[in-house]
Amino acid sequence: TERDATSWSKRKLKEVLEGLVVEGEAGRCEIGDLKHVEGEASCNSRKGKLIFFYEWNLRLSWKGTVKESGEKHKGSVEIPNLSEENEVDDTEINVSKKKGEGDVLKELMRTEGTTKVREALRDYLKALKTEFTLGMILPTKAPVGQELATERKPSGSTMQDAVTPQSLDMVGVKIPTVRIQMREVFNSPADEIYSIFTKKELVQKFSKCPAVIEAEKGGKLQMFEGYVSGEYMELVPSQRIVLKWRCRSWPDEHYATVALNFQDLAAQSELELECKGVPVSHEESTRQCWKKQYFEEIHTLLQQSKDNME
Numbered sequence: 257t258e259r260d261a262t263s264w265s266k267r268k269l270k271e272v273l274e275g276l277v278v279e280g281e282a283g284r285c286e287i288g289d290l291k292h293v294e295g296e297a298s299c300n301s302r303k304g305k306l307i308f309f310y311e312w313n314l315r316l317s318w319k320g321t322v323k324e325s326g327e328k329h330k331g332s333v334e335i336p337n338l339s340e341e342n343e344v345d346d347t348e349i350n351v352s353k354k355k356g357e358g359d360v361l362k363e364l365m366r367t368e369g370t371t372k373v374r375e376a377l378r379d380y381l382k383a384l385k386t387e388f389t390l391g392m393i394l395p396t397k398a399p400v401g402q403e404l405a406t407e408r409k410p411s412g413s414t415m416q417d418a419v420t421p422q423s424l425d426m427v428g429v430k431i432p433t434v435r436i437q438m439r440e441v442f443n444s445p446a447d448e449i450y451s452i453f454t455k456k457e458l459v460q461k462f463s464k465c466p467a468v469i470e471a472e473k474g475g476k477l478q479m480f481e482g483y484v485s486g487e488y489m490e491l492v493p494s495q496r497i498v499l500k501w502r503c504r505s506w507p508d509e510h511y512a513t514v515a516l517n518f519q520d521l522a523a524q525s526e527l528e529l530e531c532k533g534v535p536v537s538h539e540e541s542t543r544q545c546w547k548k549q550y551f552e553e554i555h556t557l558l559q560q561s562k563d564n565m566e
Contacts, residue, residue, distance in 0.1 A: 261297035261388050264481070265310065268383055269293060271464070272376040273316060278369040282360035285320030285369060287333065295338075299389055306389055310381075312338040318351075318369070320361040329361050330354050333373060344377050386548050387464070390483045390503070431507055434539050436531040440551045444558050446518035446525040447494040452554055453516060454497070462553040477501070480549065486511060494518060503545065506535055512542075527551075 269290060276287040295312035314335040321328050331353035338347050349370045353362040442449050452458045454471035459479065468478035475488045483504045490498035499514040512533040519526045534542045 257301045259299050259388075261299055261310070261384060262295075264388055265297040265312075265380070265384065266293050268380050268388075269312070269314065272379045272383075273314075273373065276369075276372050276376060278318075278320075278364060278372055280364045280368050281323065282364045283321050283323040285318050285361055285365055287369075287373075288317040288319060291315045291317055291332070297384065299384070306385070308340055308384060310338070310340055310384070314338065316373075318365055320364070322361060331362060331365065333365065333369065335373070335377075338377060344374050344381065347374070347377065349373055386544075387480070390480050390545055390549055431510055432536045433512075433533045434536055436529070436534055436539065436543055436546075438529040438531075438543070438546055438551075440527045440529070441521065441524050442527065442554065442558060443524050443562075446520045448558075449525050449527060449554070450494045450497070450518050452557070454491070458557070462557040463549070464553070484545070486514075489513075501531070503538065503542070506538060510535065 270293075273287060273290055278285040278287075292315035293312065294314075295310070297308070297310035297312070300307045300309070312335065316333040316335075317330065318333060319328065319330045331351065334350045334352070336348055336350070338344075351362060351365045351369060353359070353365075452462060454469065456467060456469040459467045459469050463479050465479065465481050468476050470476045471488055471491060473488060473491065477486045477488060477499060478484070484501065485504070486499050486501040488497065489500055490496065495518055497516040499516070500511045501514040502511045510533075512531050515530045515532075517528040517530075519528070529546060531542065531546070
């Protein structure tokens with residue numbers, strides 16, 4: 257399978273690069289608009305591996321103020337070839353400045369600024385390989401029958417409805433599934449964590465994508481540009497949420513049941529997740545989805561809120 261990541265990448269590159277602040281003894285600079293974005297990106301799933309292709313030619317504007325004199329200067333940052341052929345550290349980054357004084361700012365952008373830009377490019381590539389690929393499932397290397405035989409694990413993952421390879425071709429066949437259980441502790445009370453799963457503006461903050469959140473029984477749920485969808489089945493404020501939940505790449509109309517139980521600890525809260533009915537071959541990607549796209553991003557959001565308050 258192949259998925260075009262070009263339009264997603266353009267949005268993500270703007271998100272990670274625009275507004276970057278570079279400060280030093282010489283003064284303060286800020287990266288402005290992504291003036292020029294030319295290129296493409298895609299992700300392929302081949303023989304059990306995800307393969308990424310990307311090639312970008314980028315140009316950004318920057319403006320800065322010299323600390324001593326208060327002079328203001330402008331310039332640009334060009335990245336002629338960000339591609340999978342080069343490591344980010346080896347990617348060419350050229351800083352230029354409009355004529356006049358203020359070379360101290362150009363030097364600040366050439367050193368500290370280049371470091372910040374490389375960090376942002378790494379963030380884009382990390383997101384491309386995690387956030388964008390959410391729901392892109394790797395094909396299994398083992399034949400179907402062999403896969404099913406090896407997936408019977410006694411360690412908490414129970415597989416129901418085992419089937420023979422031949423019956424997989426039948427219409428309406430039951431899909432072999434597993435149950436996933438996870439626990440996560442957050443540095444916020446349970447009612448705040450509950451809100452992060454039920455308030456649209458908070459969901460959009462941690463998921464960094466537009467979302468449909470109708471937090472009432474039978475209400476719709478759609479996240480990560482439609483890669484995750486479902487509906488709310490039960491809501492007990494600050495205590496429990498039950499969802500009908502699926503990833504786009506799962507078999508059509510197949511949903512798991514996700515139960516989220518929230519419990520207050522001293523100055524923290526614990527979230528216990530139980531996800532029943534996950535297709536066997538999607539077990540690991542589903543775990544990664546909850547770990548990377550939900551839990552880690554929620555931790556980041558909580559930390560940002562805390563920093564802002566301080």
